[in-house]
Amino acid sequence: MSGESRFLTLLRLLAHDPAAQGLVDDVAILPVGDSRLILTSDTMVEGVHYLPTDPPQDIGWKLAAVNLSDLAAKGARPVGCLLNYALSGDDAWDEAFIAGLGEALDRHAMPLLGGDTVKMPGASARSYSLTAIGEATGAVPTRIGAKPGDRLYVTGPVGNAGIGLDLARADPSASGPLVEAYRRPRPRMAEGALIAPLASAMMDLSDGLLIDASRMAQASGVAITIDHVPLSAALEQVRGASVAVQIAAAQAGDDYELLFALPHGVAPPVHAIPIGHVGQGAGLTLLIDGAVMPLPDRLGWEHG
C-alpha cells in the first residue's frame, strides 16, 4: 500500500459518521433537523492548482467556483462559506483576489460567513481553502448510484480548460474562451438543481472525464462505456479533433461540467450531451469512432 493510500485509509478511520459517506464522494451530507446540509472544502495551491501568473481576480473567482461546482453536483442551494486566506504581502493582489472571489459569491448568492487569515513565511507557495455549505433542495445524487442501463451525459464539452491552461502557461496575457474556461469556470448551479431529482448518479468534472467517470464506475460497482468525447468549436479550431486530441480532452481537468447518469428513457431536463452508458461489470471503456481505445496510463489529474 502506498504512503498516500495508507494516509487516506487512516483518514477514513476518523470519518465514521454516516454524513462523511466514507470520504468516497466530494461532499459530506449532514442531516440537521429536516434539512440536509451539503459540506465541501477545496484548497488551491500556487503552482499546483493555478499558475503564479494567473490574475488574482481569476484565482479568487475559481476558488469559489470549484466549491460551488461541488454543490451544483448535489443540486444544492448555496448557504454560505468560510475562507482560509494566506495574505500575499501585496495588498493590491489580495484586494484583487477578494474582488474576484466576491464576484463569484455574489453571483451565486453565497455569503462569506467566516474563516481565518494568516501570514505565510517569505518564500512559501500560497494556498487558499474555501469550505462551502449548501442545503439540499430534494434528492441528493452521489457518485455511487449509477445503474446498468443508465445513459451518461455531460452538461458541456470537455478539454477547454486543459487547453486554456496550456495557452495561459505559454502566454500569461492570452485570452479567449479557452483561457476563460480555465480561469473562470462556471459552476452549473441551475443545471444541477434541475438534474438532481432525476439522476441515478452525478458528480462534477474536476479532474478529467476519464478519471472522474472511472471513479463513478468504481463507486457504483458498474462498468461505464464512453462512446463520445464532446469537443467545443473553440477547441477544435485550435487543436483539431484527432483521436489524440479527443483522448487529451478526456484526460484534462478543471472543466466543472456535470457528469450524470439517467435511467434509460428519462430525458435530460437541460441541454446535455450524451456520452455513453452504464453496464454490468466494472471499469471504464473508451470508444472513439466506434473503436475501443487503450486507456492512457494517466486518466486525469490525481490531486485536484
Added chain:
Amino acid sequence: MSGESRFLTLLRLLAHDPAAQGLVDDVAILPVGDSRLILTSDTMVEGVHYLPTDPPQDIGWKLAAVNLSDLAAKGARPVGCLLNYALSGDDAWDEAFIAGLGEALDRHAMPLLGGDTVKMPGASARSYSLTAIGEATGAVPTRIGAKPGDRLYVTGPVGNAGIGLDLARADPSASGPLVEAYRRPRPRMAEGALIAPLASAMMDLSDGLLIDASRMAQASGVAITIDHVPLSAALEQVRGASVAVQIAAAQAGDDYELLFALPHGVAPPVHAIPIGHVGQGAGLTLLIDGAVMPLPDRLGWEHG
C-alpha cells in the same frame, strides 16, 4: 487605513449575512430549521503557529483543539469537521499528524466529515486548516454582550503555553506541563457548555489575555479592568511571579482557557478564577498589586 484593515473591510462586504456576525466574532452562527450551527475555521502554518520541530502528533492534536476551543466558547456540541491537509512528503510524519488529530477528534466525539488533501511544491511552509461545525445547545454567548457591572473570569491560569513555546524552541525535546500546555491545549468543552447559559459574553483565549479582553471590551462597547493575572504553580516555579512575568503571561497566546463575563451576583458554575470587572466607557485597564500598569505596545498575538 493599512492594507490589512482594507482587506478585512473588503471581506466584511462579502459577509452581509447575519450568520457572519460582521466577522467580529470567532464563529458564524447559522440557523438551520430549529437548530443553530456554529461554524469556525482555523489554519496553522509551519513556522508561524507551530515550530517545525514540534512532534507531528501534537500539531495534529492542536489543529483540532484550537477549533474545538472556538466551539467551547459557544457552549456548542461538536458535530463534525473538514480537514484541508498538505501532504508533507514524509509518510510517517503525515501518519503521526493524523494520529494526533484523530486522538483529539475521538476524545471530543467530532467525526471527520470531509475536506481536501493537496501536495505543496518542494520548499514551502506547510499549512493545515480545519473547519469545525458545532450545534448550539442553548444560549450562544459571543464577545459582544459584556455589560457594566459584570464580573470577569477565566477557566484557568494564563501564560503557560507562552513559556512552553519558549522552552520547546530552546530545546525541542523539552517536556513537562508548560510544553504540554503549548503543544496539547485542552479545549474547555464541558466548562463552556455549563457557562454558556449564564454568561453575558465569552471567548477563548487564543491570542493572549490582554488582546482578547480588549477585543471583548471593544466589541461590547464597555471598559474592562483586569486586576489579577493568574499564574500556574508550574510557571511560577520556572519564572517567578514578578510584575514583568505577570505582564508577559497576560500577553502570551495559545492558552485556550475561556474568558467570560457573568452578571454581578451570578456564581460561576465551574471552577474559575476571578480576574476583573466590566465598567462603563471603553478600553482596557491592567492593575497589578492594585497599581495601574502602562499597557505594553504589543497586547498579544495579532494573527492567531
